[in-house]
Amino acid sequence: MNAMPIRGLVIEDDLADYILIQESLAKSQRFSYQIRHIDDFSKASEALYQDDFDFVLLDYFLGAHSGLELLQQARVIQLQRPIIVMTGSNSPELDELLMKEGAADFIPKEEVSASLLDRSIRHAIERKQAEHKIAELVRRDPLTGLGNRNIFEEHMELAIARAERTGNRLAVVFLDLDRFKDINDSLGHHVGDLLLTLIGSRLRRTVRNSDFVARIGGDEFTVLLDNISSESDVTQIVEKISRELSRPAPVNNNTLDITVSIGIALFPENGKVAIELMQKADMALYESKSRGAGSYHFFTDYLQARLIDGLEIEKELRTALQKDEFELYYQPQMDMNTEAIVGFEALIRWNKPDGTIVSPDVFIPVAVRCGLIVQIGEWVLETACRQIYNWRQDGNVKPISVNVSPRQLKYQGFLEQVLTCVQRYQIAPGLLEIELTEEALIESGPVLSAALTALQKAGIGIAIDDFGTGYSSMRYLRDFPLDRIKIDKSFVSGHDAPGICEPAITRSIISLAQGLGLEVVAEGVETVEQKAELQLQGCRICQGYLYYKPVTATVAKSLLSVSMNSPRGAKSDSGAGTE
Template sequence: MNSLWPIAAGMAPCLLALAAGQWQARGLRARCAQLQAALAAQRDTEMRLDFMAHHDSLTGLPNRLQFQMQLEHGVAYARRHESRLAVLFVDIDHFKAINDTLGHDAGDQVLVQFAQRLRQCVREVDTVARQGGDEFIILLTELRNGADAQQVAEKIMKAIAEPFTIHGDPLPVAASIGVAVYPDDDADLDALIEKADLAMYAAKQRGKGASLRFLPSMQAKAYSSLILETALRHAQEHNEFILTYQPKLNLRERKITGAKALLRWKHPELGLVMPLDFLPVLEQSALILPVGAWVMATAMAQARRWLDRGHALTVAVHLSPRQFFHKDIAQMLAAALERADVPGRCVEVEITEAMLIDRSQNAEEVLQQFKQMGVRIAISDFGTGYASLNYLRRFAVDVVKIDKSFVDDLARGGAMVRAIIEMAHSLNMQVTAAGVETDAQLAQLSAMGCDEAFGFCLSAAVSPEEVEALLAASQQRTAALIS
């Protein structure tokens, strides 16, 4: 045993050196692992930052910057292969109303679901991007012709026609789409996007929920709209708007009991400009809110003046979709009533049938607030949309206004008018006929039990003073008309 000690003693340094080497190797491996983990984390961070720089945080879609890069690549490919590509500009209709009435959380859910449906309508080689807000833009590559792009647009329209599910409830959503094709419509990238945008706005002007291919005439119309909007802004700042009033005849009492407030533009050079020439541009711009507030205040002040003169007339004021779906519309109406010191029964608020159905739940809440103020609620242009009187049972509606197209049909029997009157009365609603132009129509409506009518047969829209003159002579005139 003693003879082994020198050998063991001689091996000890070697064993110690070997153990130290193993520990060093293990340390190097651990250090390498740490470096690899740090590099991987850095790569992940860089990838996340790159993704965030090129994608929308809410929907995960490519953003405007990434879309521009994809568009440049797509155009380069189209040039090499002599193919076509298309840009689709997509905008959600009435999205502000969703945010204002349901809240931004619901709006975000709509955007996310909308983005998913857009993705499902295109191929892997195509790009769907979010421009911002409720605007999306799509790049379709490797197309044979412009008809291919229009087919995709129609596919998108069908996909979003199905109600969205927001907080467990169905929500109808619509969109407008503009299409521009490279190189047919333009070879410049920025101009191509601009023309798709113009086509989208043209689709909105057509009534929303539509898709249109770019046409050169759209540029001229857009330029004219821009000039008109500038002029309307000047008109609003310089008090060039006026209100006229079209009297409404109560067919049972045979006297004028109300008037509809109608906006006119008193242009310093062109004279009196009719609503059809400027209202579409006014309603598409933000100007409709201040101008609409002015209309509301002016009409109520006039109702007060008529009351002071002994005329308890109900003044009807039409609300545009942008006004009605504004989050503060009920407070605005209440403030206008208070400033004018006029009772709610002297005011009638008109909204269209389409507005009522488009956002039925929120419309119901707003209308209930109106009713609490004593204001009368009227549905104008009834019969032109897809509502039914039974559907209106849940709403606090006082008056149904029959569209002029049905009044014109009275010569052929007027079965639709008669049915609307009977059903409205069964639901304790009054009926007003719009656009009555002849004594024969007036007499026929009276015989059918229609409650109220207005139109050129009685009077055009006139000044407040002229309304008072008509009031003074109404007894003799109405008796002659209806007898």
Template sequence: MTTQNILQETSSCSLQSIGLCFHAMVQNFPGFVFSFKLHSDGKEEFLYASDNVIDIYGLDVKSIKEDTKKLRLAFHVEDLETFRDNILFSAQTLQPFYAEFRYFHPTKGLIWLETRSQPTKQADGSVIWHGITLDISYRKQAQESLMQTANKLSTLLNTIPDLIWMKNIDGKYLFCNHAFENFFGASEEEICGKSDYNFVDKKLADFFRQKDLEAIASKKVNTNEEEVTFKSTGEKVMLETRKAPVYDEEGNLLGVLGIAKDITRKKELQLQLHEKELRLKEAQRIAKICSWHITFPECSLYFDEEVYKILDINITTQAPTYGDFLALVYPDDKNYVDALFKKSIQEKTPFDVIHRLKDKNEIIRYIHLHAEIIYDNHEMPKQAIGILQDITEQKLTEEKMVFFTHHDVLTGLPNRTLAIDRLEQALIYAKRNKTKIALLHIDIDGFKTINDSLGYHMGDAIIKAVAKKLQENLKETDTISRQGGDEFLVILPDINDADNISAIATRLIKKLNESIIVDSYSLSSTVSMGIALSPDDGENFETLLQKADTAMHKAKESGGNAYCFFAEHMNKEITEHLSFVQDMKQALFKNEFELYFQPQIDLQTHQICGAEALLRWKHPTKGFIPPMSFIPIAESSGLIIQIGEKVLHDACHQAALWHKEGIECSIAVNISAIQLQRGNLEEIIKEALSLSGLHPSCLELELTESVLIKDTEQTLQSIKRLKNLGLKLSIDDFGTGYSSLAYLKRFAVDKLKIDKSFIQDIAEDQENIAIVQAIIQIAKSLGLKTIAEGVETLEIVELIKHYECDEVQGYFYAKPMPYDAFVEYCKKFMEKSLHVKIFKQEQE
């Protein structure tokens, strides 16, 4: 073999090795390697395409070589035109081609790609690019995350009112926030890369630079104060600046971080504090606190000017003596003050005394003296140094405070504490002299209405007028006390005849009924008065008050504007009332309350459309107690809240059960005004519906007209929330109260329930017929349903149906019955209705 052949073979092997190496390198390269040719006639072709084109574009080599345009079919529409323009520009200028663009990969979804290539012009006018394409989605995500972090940091810095900045070690700014921009009157872009010398005068710039270097040298936070002017506003402010050196992770100094807080207001407050201290000294003068001292043994007395003003004496050229001062002291206090001063000197204790003096206008003033005695080396008094304060106003205030611990602030009358003391004294006297005492408990009728309608100032005026009239019409030996609110007590001691008390009570009621004028209003008030006697009704305050209170409530029950003596049977009534309330509490605990149900009939379909839940109480010893006997007491005692909650839960539960039995009718539950105003009714209903599974549209709440009329705005909001639950709302006993079309519309009522008093004798009473027809027409005009209760005869059913009433309820169909009986009744009623329906169909 010749040398030439050996060289050719060696070259061939080397080229082959290089090719293999290049191929291996390309295949392991994470991107797509290509050679792309653009002919002069616009034709495109890939001269070379690496196999991992499938990873980048989701296409194989063969398909892109057959049709280069396949690649651009998945380009994001917003990036395609720019990509094409860049190719043409690179072809024309032979500048390197670079593009970042979005691409819809068949498996990866939308990704970001980057293409870099170098163009080469060919002899035939074509251009060939050798380049690579990389998936840069991860980098883009990282950039986006970094950008968001930077934006958050920038937002944070720019919301801080303090000036924040950072400089490099040469004093050039690296960044700053908006507050700092206002200081220099330039944007961050204009500030960065420059130093303080570009923005402030040299003296201030030197000061800033010095503080930077001090922070760097100390290697800790340095603080200083500086007065500067904001270029953006021209405002002068005082800044507290904190500067600290900043280092990288390897401990190399990067620069200085600065934060400056505007402390102008703080400085102003410090100045104000100083001024307040000066004013305090002035206040001491105004408060009439001043100094004095006396020398021994000559007893010469020295005052500052304020003492002369306080004591209201003339300043003389000759120093006054201790005797001159003592002459000013109130005669009854003179000996006490002198003795106490001498005792302090002898016992070497501070001298402290409060005494009176009369000024030249004969006005008594209270003076507080305090002094320390100073002794010489021989333990002899040398001088006394002290203060003097006029405490007249303080003493008068204290006397008022003492007065009002036993008297009412509004009227000045004795309060409960003093009334008890006076009664106890009167009881002792009466027992000794075998006389009686009367305790009158007086309460203003309708006082809350006056307060609510005319305002508290009117209420106060009436209370003061009542107090005045009581004082004018009773003796000085009688005690009049205000207990609070609109309640008064009168103690009449040394009574021999009950008729005298009646005469006094009658006279008081008459006088208290007389009108008074307040703010051009002519107001008259009436009172209810309860009277208890001692020893007949009790021999201590609490017992007599309790019985007078009981009698007063009896007077109120009779219509007010009256008095009532306590009688023992009243105690019995109270005891029975309390026992009845306790029985109701036990009934709740022992489940003695039971729901009965009375069906409601649709007059058009003759089907049971609903039922009213009626509460029954079977007392263990008294048997069934009518609702009218216990419901009012439940309301007055507040137990209606707990009873009402139980009724709602039981009614929803049992209605849900009969739905499962195939009885598709709603349940109507009566709601008390107290439940609506004081109970958490909305939450209770939500819970009852949730636990029972009953649909809200199957629950109907029955409210009386008086509930809706009273406290309208609060009631409106409560009703709206209940209606939003999907419940139905009906008005019970409609026509018996304050019927108003306005509230029917405002409260979104669904049904009117015509009271049985209009129904029971409708066949004979023309007025009732007119009322019932009017109610039905009103309901129809407002799109409401009507139901008549108390229907007891077929004749009434036919009449009501003739007047186009929608539903009826009453003994003609069924009495209220317990759950099992109600379910059985409904099933039989439904079966009977079905037979009638089938019979009619067969007849037709």
């Protein structure tokens, strides 16, 4: 006889029948049973949410209720224990119905015996365990052995159902590794995989046995913290997770210094539905990453307000695309030596029906999150190319730079779209430039390099925008085909002093670019002193409020016909918005 008893729930409202079952189980020669008797439907319904049994013996008739209702409830909550139904009815149709609803077996009461119960219970448990094992394998991350997104969401739904019944709280924690792609790119994907496996193992050891850990994609992990008493409990666990995961990681003869960013959402404060809690934990993670590597952040009222605003902006953006409410403004790029316009950067503005002009700082992050940035980016490219064509018809045209988001670059049709647009508007080589952030280069890798090479061969310029604000910039200069570097305005202006904010950085960037044969554009030039310093450092091209704010296409056209002999356009009021 097995040393460990098999635990069972016997749901039976007839005492005489229960005693018969109890006596039959006690006669077993192979197994020891520990059973609990329930004679009420509502108590049985509550018991299914508990975790103190291995099988269920269920009487089909329970007063005004039937066992069919409990089977359906068990299916909804995805009960992992087998249910064996007993009934005095001899009906093949009922047998078939119960099996379809998830019953593991069907036993007529008049045939109940120790041997029949032994065989039925053992087979039901073994079959259920095998089914569960197969389902677990399908829903497990093959690299780390952790759960995947599907099983994490299932665990969340079950935990939420329990918490609603017991009044307990829980927390959803999102984590991802800071700068993980740099490790993949510099040391190889095999090292990245080993690191993910190590992180998964550390994470599983760090949390409590009652918590559930999953890897839901890439370097992103999730933890479900069940039965939480207070926010301070969550803080203690999260800080422990951060400490453990940030320990030096020995991987493949390398010792990696890593940090994690963490976002947290709480039940029921931040939501009562699994997908809502996951969305808010993800928003908190995004906020955490924006504050710097290695930090954590709870979902807050501020993020809630931003979420609501974002949903409203998303709705309005969809309407704006349909009603063509966008407009391109153009900020002149100036030759500081000749005071002549040498090009423009196209900057999108949103003209709302009430006359408000919305800055891209407000709506572009929302467009990225909801995926509309691809459609908006297509509109910007099309409009800029059409503008080049129109200006060329007037006999006076300058190159236009267009910003491209990382999300656009991942769109499979991006390269074809750009080349088609260039062909449609007969854009001559050198008249269109696309600007990429370092973030775009970080996320895209070798596939992007091939696409950029094809664009460059078609005569389209490639520039890195906001240079110096990302990671591993020098490697990108080596790995990607580039024509220009744009020095981020935070290094040029941004303090009360008239000169350059970070002269050592601007000097280094200019020197590096010159050594590589790349042109440099300084952004955010606001004072004569900044202009003079940049010229001394060897920079020739700039854009900024010293000359012009972004201006409408009509104003830009008029500027093209004006000879720029002095910075008389400085602080022009004809523009709008920010750079």
